[in-house]
Amino acid sequence: MTLAIAIARARSEGRHLLTEVEAKDALAAADLPVVTTRLASTADEAAAIARDVGYPVVCKITSPDIVHKSDVGGVRVALADEAAVRRAFDEILAAAQAAVPDARIHGVAVQRMAPAGVELIVGVTTDPQFGPVIMFGTGGVLVELFRDVAFRVVPLAPRDAREMVHEIRGVKLLQGFRGQPACDVAAVERLLCQVSDFVEANPQVRELDLNPVFAYPEGVTAVDARIVLSEED
Amino acid sequence: MDQRLRRNLDRALNPAVVAVIGDKRQSGYMWLRSMQTFSGHVYSVQVNPDEAAGIAELGVRNFASVREIPEPVDYAVCAVPRHVAPRVLVDCIASGVAGIGMFTSGFAETGEELGIRLQDEVVLLARDAGIALIGPNCMGLYNPRLGVRFSQDQPAGAGGRVALVSQSGTHALNVSLMAAANGILLSKAVSVGNAVVLDLPDYLDYFLDDPETDVIAIYVEGPRDGRRFAEALRRAAARKPVVVWKGGLTPAGQRATMSHTASLAASPELFRGLLRQANAISVNSVDELLDVLQLLVRCKPGTGARLGLMAMTGGQSVVITDAFERAGLEVPTLTDRSYTELSEFFNIVGGSYRNPLDMGGTIRDSSENLDRLLHILDADTHVDGIVMEISALFQARRWVREPAALDALVTQLKAHQQQSAKPFLAVLHPSFAEAEVVTARPRVQAAGIAALPSFDRAALALRRVTDRARRAAGMLPLDSATP
Numbered sequence: 001m002t003l004a005i006a007i008a009r010a011r012s013e014g015r016h017l018l019t020e021v022e023a024k025d026a027l028a029a030a031d032l033p034v035v036t037t038r039l040a041s042t043a044d045e046a047a048a049i050a051r052d053v054g055y056p057v058v059c060k061i062t063s064p065d066i067v068h069k070s071d072v073g074g075v076r077v078a079l080a081d082e083a084a085v086r087r088a089f090d091e092i093l094a095a096a097q098a099a100v101p102d103a104r105i106h107g108v109a110v111q112r113m114a115p116a117g118v119e120l121i122v123g124v125t126t127d128p129q130f131g132p133v134i135m136f137g138t139g140g141v142l143v144e145l146f147r148d149v150a151f152r153v154v155p156l157a158p159r160d161a162r163e164m165v166h167e168i169r170g171v172k173l174l175q176g177f178r179g180q181p182a183c184d185v186a187a188v189e190r191l192l193c194q195v196s197d198f199v200e201a202n203p204q205v206r207e208l209d210l211n212p213v214f215a216y217p218e219g220v221t222a223v224d225a226r227i228v229l230s231e232e233d
Numbered sequence: 234m235d236q237r238l239r240r241n242l243d244r245a246l247n248p249a250v251v252a253v254i255g256d257k258r259q260s261g262y263m264w265l266r267s268m269q270t271f272s273g274h275v276y277s278v279q280v281n282p283d284e285a286a287g288i289a290e291l292g293v294r295n296f297a298s299v300r301e302i303p304e305p306v307d308y309a310v311c312a313v314p315r316h317v318a319p320r321v322l323v324d325c326i327a328s329g330v331a332g333i334g335m336f337t338s339g340f341a342e343t344g345e346e347l348g349i350r351l352q353d354e355v356v357l358l359a360r361d362a363g364i365a366l367i368g369p370n371c372m373g374l375y376n377p378r379l380g381v382r383f384s385q386d387q388p389a390g391a392g393g394r395v396a397l398v399s400q401s402g403t404h405a406l407n408v409s410l411m412a413a414a415n416g417i418l419l420s421k422a423v424s425v426g427n428a429v430v431l432d433l434p435d436y437l438d439y440f441l442d443d444p445e446t447d448v449i450a451i452y453v454e455g456p457r458d459g460r461r462f463a464e465a466l467r468r469a470a471a472r473k474p475v476v477v478w479k480g481g482l483t484p485a486g487q488r489a490t491m492s493h494t495a496s497l498a499a500s501p502e503l504f505r506g507l508l509r510q511a512n513a514i515s516v517n518s519v520d521e522l523l524d525v526l527q528l529l530v531r532c533k534p535g536t537g538a539r540l541g542l543m544a545m546t547g548g549q550s551v552v553i554t555d556a557f558e559r560a561g562l563e564v565p566t567l568t569d570r571s572y573t574e575l576s577e578f579f580n581i582v583g584g585s586y587r588n589p590l591d592m593g594g595t596i597r598d599s600s601e602n603l604d605r606l607l608h609i610l611d612a613d614t615h616v617d618g619i620v621m622e623i624s625a626l627f628q629a630r631r632w633v634r635e636p637a638a639l640d641a642l643v644t645q646l647k648a649h650q651q652q653s654a655k656p657f658l659a660v661l662h663p664s665f666a667e668a669e670v671v672t673a674r675p676r677v678q679a680a681g682i683a684a685l686p687s688f689d690r691a692a693l694a695l696r697r698v699t700d701r702a703r704r705a706a707g708m709l710p711l712d713s714a715t716p
Contacts, residue, residue: 127503130503131459150506153506159704163709
């Protein structure tokens, strides 16, 4: 699904927030590295997707009316086999319907559970003065405490991406901290440029969050994605 | 900025004829007195007959309207009350005035309806006519070479290579005076005021192409159009060093969501990112601005972090090292060859030459030894730049007794700087003998040597110009995590 289709669907439902699956599909269509995440309408479909993407998997409720998925029991992680996936599918739907009875349910998103890497965050906001702005930093629960982040204005030149990566203290984690293998810094820089290109090409995107992004010795992967549209096209 | 507007701004900044509209005794005829240094023709426009005698005393011809001035006016200063400003502007437009510096205030900055309405009126008139409207609510233009001034304290007669663009009239004045006090002359200065027709990006574009300007300094509080500002900054800083002093906090702006990004997108951080992206140099005070300007104007640019430090004593050797390391620069060991050469003459009783060179005992009675030290550091492949302490603490008494001693030192340093490719700067601290420092500093600076007032300020300024040079050369800045 391209962004245009996702936008059309969201607009028709009166939404500004794309679902996680819509956001990831749109980003994947633009060649950004996101964890493949597909929507299952039945337990059979969920099991088939899990088999396709490989175990372990994560299942999440997908509904425009449920923003905080964990709070309603709508997320199950580290599902190791088909039985666990089928059980999780039923439980997630039941929990979501119990918590938000009127919720429009798109289905259950199934994705491979990405192996842990160095945790990063990439975000875009639209600044009232400077327009779209990219933030990059170390991720995780302590992101707001340490504020280890760098900002730049869109569009980003490769030089800017390189400097952003080296500007944060967490660059040491990427370079192989305490005997850990070094991460693919070039892939991180490429991701930042791709995000810049994506929002430049799609001015309807008001906010974009890739949180977390995992960086590995080879490549990077955005594990979660969130896109907020501007009020009008 | 279209061609007509640019041409008019160019005429206003390089005028042959200036008109001062509405100057009066009550303000001490500050505008007419400021323009007494102007090399071209100055006329006054003042309708109040009570002011005629005072204006005549200044030797300036007065007219009842700018339309009566017998030659084309390049730059007009408008100091009339706000309700008269639109009519004056109409007259200026009708008589083909190229640019107008509107000192008049009481416009949109008041936030009141009348002020906003008057400003809108002025903007419409000016835009339509293509007149270069500077301000309103500003001090206008300064061209030291031509003697166009907005204060009687500003120097005139010679110009420099630094252009200044300021959102504050006070800072435009203060920076122009403080720069001159440090021997740095401006090419031009603009106090932009409310910047309703010509905005910061327009002036940046102008000075980018101005052949008299090598360096651009900006004081900004909040650009009116952030994206235009960012783009103009990128363009300008790609060709000339641009130093940006950001005052105040930009409005936090609307935060539509509670996402991580929105909660972290505080404007100061964003602004800093923007300056890095443009490769503009960020400073936080007038002192830091002047320090950086000194280095940009006087030092050869360098991308290296490794410094050879020359201090007078052991205690200073320790703290000068701390200062430069703290700023993210390096104080390396020297090459074996340098150590061999130093061992031949360096006075190691009470001194050391590892780096810093603790040189007091070595150079006290021998300018020849100072030359050798400079030469060794210049040739040392571990050293990218040289910083030398000039110590009033130990030398002030001698400078009083024997003024030629300082002159000889300055001549020696100047000769070194001219033949060396490495950045060189001096640190001349404030001292118990402040009068001697105040006398010595301009003598050092007049020789084209950067003289900064402390190790820490020198280190910070050098770090900043080094990072700029590195980015310009396609390198990463020095370890960015250093504050």
